[in-house]
Amino acid sequence: MSTPDFAREEPTPAPVAPWESAAHGARSYDAVLASIEVDLRQGKIKVGDQLPGERALALRHGISRASVRDAIRVLDAMGVVRTGVGSGPQSGTVVIANPSAGLASTLRLHMATNHFPVADIVQTRVMMETWAAVEAAASPRSAEQVSKLRGALTAMAAPGLSREAFHVLDAAFHVYLSSLAGNAVVTSMMESLRSAIQGYVGAAITSDDHWETMVPTLRQQHEDIVAAVIANDGGAAAAALKSHIEWFHQHSESAPATASTPERPQS
Secondary structure, three states, X not given: OOOOHHHHOOOOOOOOXXXXXXXXXXXXXXXXXXXXXXXXXXXXXXXXXXXXOHHHHHHHXXXXXXXXXXXXXXXXXXXOEEEEOXXXXXXXXXXXXXXXXXXXXXXXXXXXXXXXXXXXXXXXXXXXHHHHHHHHHHOOOOHHHHHHHHHHHHHHOOOOOOHHHHHHHHHHHHHHHHHOOOOHHHHHHHHHHHHHHHHXXXXXXXXXXXXHHHHHHHHHHHHHHHHHHHOOOHHHHHHHHHHHHHHHHHHHHOOOOOOOOOOOOOO
């Protein structure tokens, strides 16, 4: 005899008073965020698992379903969950691991408000990328990884490549090079910085004439960085990267503004 559907349902969690689930003055959905963080740390939920439904979470934390939806939106923006419709294991709210998504969104917004000066991003890049270069040079590399590095150089050297396309390829090159260090946190941070790097690099040079004088040097610097990494010379790779990042920043600061583009604020 089959078990009725209602008998297979999980028992309804007992309601929790709002004052028991969150401190006074906290946002209602903070209780959900804190609870999910604890469950992740303790292994009660893991990547690939579905979160309980809105109703269960609302009853558990003594908040409205609207507040639960707010919490899910925050987790989605942070790259912790993915929401889907329909039925099956891919439906509902599923725990994922995409840390760079949330970091990238935050960095883009703060860059837009000028909260993060470009000079600070440059310093951060130097710290992370030079360390990553040393580690990448000391780590074993597959033929495919070396091929990707050289392929990036070839793509950036393509005749007639637009300034905008170069900036996209340049940012991707730096992210990939840093990933060869094998540190997941650094890789996520660099991936999150990608749009910020691409943004300030693209905004730094508004004159095509000035860009044409800079791009040959940038290409040569990329060549020197890759050559040092492939030669397992971490010191030379780090020095070349530091020189490359700082050189571009210094030269872009002195770049003339075009008549149609307002001058960029100094960082």
